[in-house]
Amino acid sequence: MEKAHKEIAIPELPLFKKGKVRDMYEVEDKILIVVSDRISAFDWVLPSLIPDKGKILTQLSMFWFEHISLVCPNHMITTKIDEFPESLQKYKAVLDKRSMLVKKIEVFPVECVVRGYLAGSGWKDYKETGITSGVKLPDGLKNSDRLDEPIFTPATKAEEGHDENISFKEMQKLIGSDLSNKIRDISIELYQKASLHAISKGIIIADTKFEFGLTDKEIILVDEIFTPDSSRFWPVSSYEPGGSQPSLDKQFVRDYLEGTDWDKASPPPELPSEIVNQTASRYMEIYRLLTDKDTL
Ligand SMILES: Nc1ncnc2c1ncn2[C@@H]1O[C@H](COP(=O)(O)OP(=O)(O)O)[C@@H](O)[C@H]1O
Ligand SMILES: [Mg+2]
Known part of the structure; x- marks a missing residue:
């Protein structure tokens, strides 16, 4: 494992956007996404870094983009540094494995969430109202229960602050009903296709989030798609509805933070090294399980 990267500066490229995890640069009419080792939780970027996380997210997204390429076109152009423009070759060492050249796309302001199981904000909404994102669910479901059919539960993509679950009707109002219908159908199909692969590797994808553009x-x-930042991954071997599940994703960090006295309104605390190491191991473990590869 090499040292963790907080940010990846490329002074000669115009910055397109600095997200919580990704540093994005303009390369002609395209975008270079460089994934740092930053980790966010509860809409805050944590002061701690998770070694190799940016590589894991990039390699896993690439794996999935190839796996689902027949379902829907995606933004990936290449992750091979040799195929990046000549001016970037001197950054090979820092860019290697953690960067993707992509098409620049106008992104819809909607987080497209698919849930096959009831967890997180889906479970929270259901407990309070029986409904999540406008979808009425049967009575008597338990935390982490499998749903009969995967459901599409969009959320707003807030520029600042917390994403909020919205109903499909509200999504239709935001981007139109034709596009919303298509995006919903694609999202469910992506989830089903990836779930089939994951289950063959002993992993349940409990829920996941996509973004689309036009x-x-x-x-x-x-x-990114089907990464431990954007999805809940549960080992089949330990799955037991009725409570929260052991998971190979960011939930581990959220759970740790929930157990501290951090108020989520002021800057978050450092993660203890034990939590950093365990998070890094979980991210590597899910990468290994899903891709059958031992190295990045
Ligand atoms: N191909 C693309 N073209 C334009 N914007 C993109 C593309 N792919 C992803 N994005 C945007 O880039 C950002 C990714 O950086 P990230 O660190 O994940 O940000 P955030 O803090 O918003 O989650 C997201 O805002 C996403 O909508
Ligand atoms: Mg993001």
Whole structure:
């Protein structure tokens, strides 16, 4: 494991956007996404870094983009540094494995969440109202229960602050009903296709989040997909509805933070090294299980 990267500066490229985890640069009409080892939780970037996380997210997204390429076009152009423009070759060492050249896309302001199991804010909404994102669910479901059919539960993509679950009707109002219907159907199909692969590796994808954009009237899948930052991954072997599940994803960090006295309104605390190490191991473990690869 090499040292963790807080940010990846490329002074000669115009910055397109600095997200919580990704540093994005403009490369002609394209974007270079460089994934740092930053980790966010409860809408805060934590002061601690998770070694190799940026590589894991990039390699796993690439694996999935290839796996689902027949379902929907995606933004990936290449992750091979040799295929990046000549001016970037001197950054090879820092960019290696953690960067992807992508098409620049106008992203819809909607987080497209698919849930096959009831967890997180889906479970919280259901407990309070029986409904999540406008979807009425059967009575008597337990925490982490499998749903009969995967459901599409969009959320707003807030520029600042917390994303909020919205109903499908509200999504239709935001981006139109034709696009919303298509995006919902694609999202469910992506979830089903990836779940089949994951289950063959002993992993349940409890829920996941996509982002989409539009070029020339074509819907394009962007951002990261089926990573431990964007999905809940539960080992089948320990799955037992009725409570929260052991998971190979960011939930481990959220659970740790929930157990501290941090108020989520002021800057978050450092993670103890034990939590950093365990998070790094979980991220590597899910990468290994899903891709059958031992190295990044
Ligand atoms: N192909 C793309 N074109 C334009 N923007 C993109 C593309 N892929 C992802 N994005 C945007 O880039 C950002 C990714 O950086 P990230 O650190 O994950 O940000 P955030 O803090 O918003 O989650 C997201 O805002 C996402 O919508
Ligand atoms: Mg993001």
